[in-house]
Amino acid sequence: MVSYTIKRFLGAWPTLIVLITLSFFLMRFAPGGPFSGEKVLSAAVQANLDAKYHLNDPIFIQYLDYLWSLARGDFGPSFKYPDWTVNQLISQGFPVSLWIGGWSMTIALIVGVLVGSLAAFKQNTWIDYVATGMSMTGISIPTFVTAPLFTLLFAVILGWLPAGGWNEGSFSNMVLPVTALALPQIAIISRIMRGSMIEVLRSNYIRTAKAKGIPNRIILFRHAIRPAILPVISYLGPATAGIITGSVVIEQIFSLPGLGSYLVKGALNRDYTLVLGSVILVGALIIAFNFIVDVLYALIDPKIKY
Amino acid sequence: MPHLKRLKNTCIIGTTLLSLLTFTMNTHAADVPVGTKLSAKQVLNVGIGAEVPSLDPQKAEDNVSGRVLFDLFEGLLSEGEKGEIMPAIASKWETSKDGLVYTFYIRPNAKFSDGSTITAEDVVFSYRRLADPKTASTYAEIISMIKNATLISQGKAKPEQMGIVALNPSTVQITLEKPTPYFLKLAAFQNLSIVKKANVEKYGDQFTQPGNVVNSGAFKLKYWKIGDKIIAERNPHYWNSSKTVIETVNYFPISDANTELQMFQTGQLDFTYDIPSDKFKDLKKVYGKQLHTNPYLSIYYISLNTKVEPFKNNPKLAQALSMALDRKILSEKVTGRGEIPSYDIVPFGVADYKQQSYAWDKLSPAERLAEAQKLYKEAGYSKEKPLTLNYTYNTNILHKKVAIALASMWEQNLGVKVSLSNKEWKVFLTDRTEGNYVAARDGWIADYNDTSSFLDMFQSKHPQNHPKYTNVKYDNLIKMASLETNKEKRSKLFQEASFLLMNDYPVIPMFTYVTTHLVKQHVGGYSGLNPLDHSYSRNFYIIDSEITASR
Numbered sequence: 001m002v003s004y005t006i007k008r009f010l011g012a013w014p015t016l017i018v019l020i021t022l023s024f025f026l027m028r029f030a031p032g033g034p035f036s037g038e039k040v041l042s043a044a045v046q047a048n049l050d051a052k053y054h055l056n057d058p059i060f061i062q063y064l065d066y067l068w069s070l071a072r073g074d075f076g077p078s079f080k081y082p083d084w085t086v087n088q089l090i091s092q093g094f095p096v097s098l099w100i101g102g103w104s105m106t107i108a109l110i111v112g113v114l115v116g117s118l119a120a121f122k123q124n125t126w127i128d129y130v131a132t133g134m135s136m137t138g139i140s141i142p143t144f145v146t147a148p149l150f151t152l153l154f155a156v157i158l159g160w161l162p163a164g165g166w167n168e169g170s171f172s173n174m175v176l177p178v179t180a181l182a183l184p185q186i187a188i189i190s191r192i193m194r195g196s197m198i199e200v201l202r203s204n205y206i207r208t209a210k211a212k213g214i215p216n217r218i219i220l221f222r223h224a225i226r227p228a229i230l231p232v233i234s235y236l237g238p239a240t241a242g243i244i245t246g247s248v249v250i251e252q253i254f255s256l257p258g259l260g261s262y263l264v265k266g267a268l269n270r271d272y273t274l275v276l277g278s279v280i281l282v283g284a285l286i287i288a289f290n291f292i293v294d295v296l297y298a299l300i301d302p303k304i305k306y
Numbered sequence: 307m308p309h310l311k312r313l314k315n316t317c318i319i320g321t322t323l324l325s326l327l328t329f330t331m332n333t334h335a336a337d338v339p340v341g342t343k344l345s346a347k348q349v350l351n352v353g354i355g356a357e358v359p360s361l362d363p364q365k366a367e368d369n370v371s372g373r374v375l376f377d378l379f380e381g382l383l384s385e386g387e388k389g390e391i392m393p394a395i396a397s398k399w400e401t402s403k404d405g406l407v408y409t410f411y412i413r414p415n416a417k418f419s420d421g422s423t424i425t426a427e428d429v430v431f432s433y434r435r436l437a438d439p440k441t442a443s444t445y446a447e448i449i450s451m452i453k454n455a456t457l458i459s460q461g462k463a464k465p466e467q468m469g470i471v472a473l474n475p476s477t478v479q480i481t482l483e484k485p486t487p488y489f490l491k492l493a494a495f496q497n498l499s500i501v502k503k504a505n506v507e508k509y510g511d512q513f514t515q516p517g518n519v520v521n522s523g524a525f526k527l528k529y530w531k532i533g534d535k536i537i538a539e540r541n542p543h544y545w546n547s548s549k550t551v552i553e554t555v556n557y558f559p560i561s562d563a564n565t566e567l568q569m570f571q572t573g574q575l576d577f578t579y580d581i582p583s584d585k586f587k588d589l590k591k592v593y594g595k596q597l598h599t600n601p602y603l604s605i606y607y608i609s610l611n612t613k614v615e616p617f618k619n620n621p622k623l624a625q626a627l628s629m630a631l632d633r634k635i636l637s638e639k640v641t642g643r644g645e646i647p648s649y650d651i652v653p654f655g656v657a658d659y660k661q662q663s664y665a666w667d668k669l670s671p672a673e674r675l676a677e678a679q680k681l682y683k684e685a686g687y688s689k690e691k692p693l694t695l696n697y698t699y700n701t702n703i704l705h706k707k708v709a710i711a712l713a714s715m716w717e718q719n720l721g722v723k724v725s726l727s728n729k730e731w732k733v734f735l736t737d738r739t740e741g742n743y744v745a746a747r748d749g750w751i752a753d754y755n756d757t758s759s760f761l762d763m764f765q766s767k768h769p770q771n772h773p774k775y776t777n778v779k780y781d782n783l784i785k786m787a788s789l790e791t792n793k794e795k796r797s798k799l800f801q802e803a804s805f806l807l808m809n810d811y812p813v814i815p816m817f818t819y820v821t822t823h824l825v826k827q828h829v830g831g832y833s834g835l836n837p838l839d840h841s842y843s844r845n846f847y848i849i850d851s852e853i854t855a856s857r
Contacts, residue, residue, distance in 0.1 A: 044446075164574075261705060262533075
């Protein structure tokens with residue numbers, strides 16, 4: 001188990017380095033620079049900016065400098081937000097994304113597993129039909145539709161919750177984005193869980209347990225959930241990384257200062273260091289979650305060999 | 307006639323004293339009408355449209371930063387409600403006869419938010435910092451008229467060589483290289499706000515962080531988190547703090563206009579940055595006087611690349627295209643927020659300038675169309691041999707609507723085959739600057755209220771000259787205007803230059819923009835009369851809601 005974990009851990013690094021290298025050069029070769037705007041800069045001003053941010057060095061030297069900075073944990077200064085370093089921006093944005101994404105995923109996991117299990121257990125009954133119908137609806141309707149609808153209903157018409165903003169992370173500002181973000185995940189997880197649970201419930205050992213007269217709740221919670229949840233766990237890794245870092249639409253609609261919005265703003269502004277910092281963090285998270293899932297999978301499923 | 311000369315001198319002295327008295331008596335403060343009941347909670351919630359890139363006065367380059375900076379920092383001078391120049395950190399000033407030397411007197415009670423006195427040394431430091439290459443300000447050139455400032459920004463002279471000196475702790479003298487009639491307007495501009503020397507030297511690039519920053523304006527920074535909000539509180543050390551009514555300002559960077567509208571509807575915002583462009587008429591019906599629309603010192607125009615075919619040496623074609631556009635329909639039906647149709651590159655409302663128009667503007671639509679078609683033929687095109695034209699614009703709903711409308715007008719009126727190219731912002735900018743286009747969407751918002759803000763950019767070697775327009779006569783007129791101290795003569799030179807530009811057709815002006823804000827009825831002190839849309843929270847106050855309801 002230890003050697004498997006170490007092997008998986010070491011295997012993750014080359015991916016990250018390739019990601020950094022590709023992102024660095026792709027950003028630099030994109031048309032337009034961080035300082036191009038409606039006001040065209042004179043040669044002297046452009047030269048001052050290039051000198052300050054070392055953009056006048058050969059690109060390979062810039063790349064090596066960047067790697068050296070990264071090795072020291074320094075993501076560099078932001079080009080668009082000169083009052084901040086990328087480390088400061090990420091340390092502000094990441095907790096927002098983590099908080100929103102974390103809550104969404106937790107809610108999605110609990111509700112999705114319960115609804116999926118229940119639907120499987122009550123297969124072909126009205127409970128199953130309702131659950132299946134709702135999850136299909138959840139998957140079909142994108143968040144850019146549900147989020148404004150929620151805002152219209154709960155903020156504008158009913159006036160229960162704020163329409164947007166982070167407001168220093170107040171609870172009321174989080175309800176709508178978390179719900180909007182959690183809904184499609186609930187739908188997906190319940191679908192995965194239902195399918196997986198049906199398969200498990202049809203297995204011989206469950207039939208034996210039923211024949212022995214073991215109560216349904218014990219069959220469900222003690223014997224069926226553990227094997228049935230494996231596909232959910234393998235989905236959970238990349239999904240969690242994605243939901244934490246990629247809730248761009250939700251962050252835009254609710255004007256939340258998360259990592260997703262930095263990534264979009266950074267790319268549009270050609271804020272090289274901010275994009276690289278965000279990409280590296282997103283990449284590292286995806287790699288880390290996949291790594292965690294692999295380890296968890298190995299722990300839960302005795303069939304996995306390491 | 308010595309008695310006449312004496313009388314004239316007396317009049318001049320009297321007028322000067324009177325104007326000085328007026329300057330010193332004017333206050334920058336909320337002008338609360340008698341009988342207004344103020345709310346106990348003086349909190350103003352403002353939408354600022356986007357995230358503030360920088361709160362460093364010398365580095366900020368956009369109007370979003372400006373909205374907050376005008377509250378947090380102040381320059382030697384400031385603006386009144388209508389954009390008029392008013393004393394601020396400097397209580398008075400003198401200008402030498404040749405218009406080259408300005409002497410500013412700092413008011414004795416001018417203090418930073420930490421209670422320390424604002425000194426002439428801080429002013430000198432702030433001005434030098436703007437030109438210093440180490441600061442790498444994108445606006446370094448805005449003070450190019452100050453002696454040696456250009457050389458400093460080019461790294462050819464030291465900041466200490468700038469034409470600005472502290473004569474004593476409360477007097478600053480600035481020497482210009484050439485007379486600049488709008489220099490006082492610049493002294494009120496955001497980039498020339500005063501920062502505390504010791505504070506900047508202590509914290510460097512991080513001096514604007516909450517906890518580090520020391521402010522010179524009516525408000526001080528309390529909280530700033532990118533994407534969340536900025537909170538500013540009344541600065542008790544501000545020289546006119548006793549007249550500031552608002553206690554707290556919350557600035558929300560909401561980039562989505564629909565979210566901003568919903569936040570206004572739910573009471574989270576008192577003042578929006580903008581409104582969703584397609585909802586103007588509905589919102590006007592619902593909100594009536596709460597929806598403010600005012601002309602903005604800005605122009606929407608089309609740049610025609612004069613260095614490539616078909617516009618190379620072909621002003622007749624450009625004129626035909628300009629004549630074939632119905633600006634009235636465009637501003638009424640396409641943009642529809644009260645934009646003002648324009649034929650001059652200098653927009654409506656610029657100080658000391660009369661907006662120009664063409665003689666053909668007076669023609670009836672049919673006559674104008676006939677003339678446009680005639681010119682189109684003379685330029686070498688016809689229905690049988692139509693012009694094929696590519697029009698480039700950046701991704702934006704308004705630009706898209708305008709592009710479709712003008713393509714349709716050109717096609718319908720002249721038979722031009724127009725293809726539209728929609729480009730991502732930075733790609734668009736690169737292409738337009740490098741001249742990789744035929745016809746492109748363009749626009750400009752004034753930094754300061756002066757004609758030069760618009761006409762300077764069409765000089766042959768100006769980096770903003772997107773159409774690559776070259777006309778020695780035009781360059782000379784702009785140069786003469788820049789040296790002219792007589793207001794009327796200067797205005798005439800500018801009008802002559804603009805008319806020349808208009809008739810060479812490197813650009814097709816379309817309309818003067820407007821600003822649109824939703825402002826709650828309980829917000830007092832907003833008139834919308836500042837042509838640059840500068841808002842100062844120190845002028846605002848929150849009216850008691852009960853009184854508001856009864857109004």
